[in-house]
Amino acid sequence: MPFMTDVVLPCLNEAAALPWLLARMPDGYRPILADNGSSDGSPEVARSFGARVVDVPRRGYGAAVHAGLLAADPADGVVCVMDADGSFDPAQLPLLADPVRAGDVDLACGRRRPTTAGAWPPHARLGNAVLARRIRRETGVPVHDIAPMRAARRDALLALGLTDRRFGYPLELLLAAARTGWRITETDVDYRPRASGTRSKVTGTVRGTLRAVADMRAVLAR
Template sequence: MTDVVLPCLNEAAALPWLLSRMPDGFRPIVADNGSTDGSREIARRHGARVIDVPRRGYGAAVHAGMLAAGPGDGVVCVLDADGSFDPAELPRLAGPVRDGAVDLVCGRRRPTGVRAWPLHARAGNAVLARRVRRATGLPVHDIAPMRAARHDAMLALDLRDRRFGYPLELLLAAARAGWRVRELDVTYRPRAAGTRSKVTGTVRGTLRAIHDMRAVLAR
């Protein structure tokens, strides 16, 4: 069984579709970051394990989910809970890690349209990804919010960022550790109707994420 960590904050509109698409052999763990819209109850009704994460922040939610995961088959995936990614693509990402071909698979977002990934967010992501390539040599073009890795190896990286810098810190730490990293295209859709991304939904949210990631680069 492969655990799937789903960081969640007020994603009630997306969870039914998302959890119904979870492939056989993949076990969802919803790391709830203080939802007030019934997300926890909806997740439980759809068969997910739910853990409460009092500390706010994307990295805090993912880290708590990582601690709750396992033992399973040794592989853990991370997937946004907003309905922008299709869980049906998870086996394609987890497979190379399970087979020992690579240490980390990152999903490179291929948006279905401008609504899925606004230009301001796409541009900020491209700048950061280019810096990562130059600094580390990793073949990445996206600071990926969808990924798969070995569970024990992820925890051994001892990532410390608890905000939006977490995915960037992961890439930098993976490079330092000599990980084999592969990037695979994944479809990126608009979020569930009536919801808005905490990052890409506003310019302010994007700037906050870039600020967190620049702080990681500075460290």
């Protein structure tokens, strides 16, 4: 039987981005929309493209990702996570999933490479760079991004026992994986402007970025 890799898509009001995103999902990759209370019809759009939808009443990026991981089929073992806002191209998921499936790495991370000047606002890029530098200094893991697009084995991810349910989740993941001795790699992936008419909950405003940075600093403090 051919493998089927689940792709967890944490989502809050991304109806405008989902048609493009889901239409580009590669063969053998099955989308799971972890919906965080969308009011714009995102779940209905996702279902119309054949995606599985998991309702996540608890707000927060980490809460959505965790619920998606629990819903993923353990049979294949490898699971991907990526934002549902259209900023990443699902066609590039095999770049991350294949090395994990081959057993070459434990956590494959996508390093954002903006396709246009406006795809990654300066305030968000700066915040990411500061956090990545601290991760490199404290763990020795040579990462330059906080892995908003990634692949790993589902059971191993759950075994890390991550507890953050907000925007600190990706940072907690990297720190826990480093402590556990995981083999972590980075691969360049395209980072596109979001779907027209939408704005990121994190990078779209300085306030959103500061809130995410505060969540991540709380993780570092722990």
